[in-house]
Amino acid sequence: MRLDKYLANAGIGTRKEVKKIIKSGRITVNEIIIKDFGFKVDFTSSVYIDSQKIAYKQFYYFLLNKPKGYISATYDKYHKVVVDLLPAEYKRFGITPVGRLDLDTTGVMFLTNHGALAHALLSPKNHINKTYLAEVNHPLAVSLLENFKDGIVLDDGYKCLPANLEIIDD
Numbered sequence: 001m002r003l004d005k006y007l008a009n010a011g012i013g014t015r016k017e018v019k020k021i022i023k024s025g026r027i028t029v030n031e032i033i034i035k036d037f038g039f040k041v042d043f044t045s046s047v048y049i050d051s052q053k054i055a056y057k058q059f060y061y062f063l064l065n066k067p068k069g070y071i072s073a074t075y076d077k078y079h080k081v082v083v084d085l086l087p088a089e090y091k092r093f094g095i096t097p098v099g100r101l102d103l104d105t106t107g108v109m110f111l112t113n114h115g116a117l118a119h120a121l122l123s124p125k126n127h128i129n130k131t132y133l134a135e136v137n138h139p140l141a142v143s144l145l146e147n148f149k150d151g152i153v154l155d156d157g158y159k160c161l162p163a164n165l166e167i168i169d170d
Contacts, residue, residue: 003029003047004037010056011089012049026050059114060093062086066109072100082109098122099130107132124161133168140167 007018007027021027022037028048029041041047047054066072066082073081074096082097098110098118112118121128148165 003039062111
């Protein structure tokens with residue numbers, strides 16, 4: 001990764017600000033002063049600013065209790081999005097929700113900037129089970145158990161993967 005990106009991601013400043021810092025000779029990588037902001041570093045590099053070690057974190061993970069009124073997205077023209085609930089300093093790290101909860105649904109959500117992990121958790125081919133507890137305003141028909149087991153067909157014709165439905169209480 002480029003040194004300027006590394007420093008910006010570590011919270012030292014914007015890319016423009018860290019380029020000035022690098023050119024001033026305040027950065028050392030593995031005990032060598034570096035003035036080239038395109039210099040390549042990795043997560044094993046020892047990076048210092050003014051003799052102070054930079055604590056770099058590659059991935060961020062959040063568990064969030066999503067309230068009603070927010071959608072599971074990073075941007076929306078019409079609704080508030082779950083990433084708006086994170087502290088401002090994390091917004092530049094590309095944090096995204098893993099999975100979806102509807103606008104009026106509350107519950108725990110996982111958010112991360114670890115794309116490979118998010119993909120592994122969401123990809124249907126990995127068969128990662130998810131559990132939802134839903135409160136409904138009318139009794140559910142027992143026939144729904146078979147519908148879920150076979151895979152529900154949505155109004156647009158899309159057939160969902162088979163799932164397990166358990167009716168806990170009337």
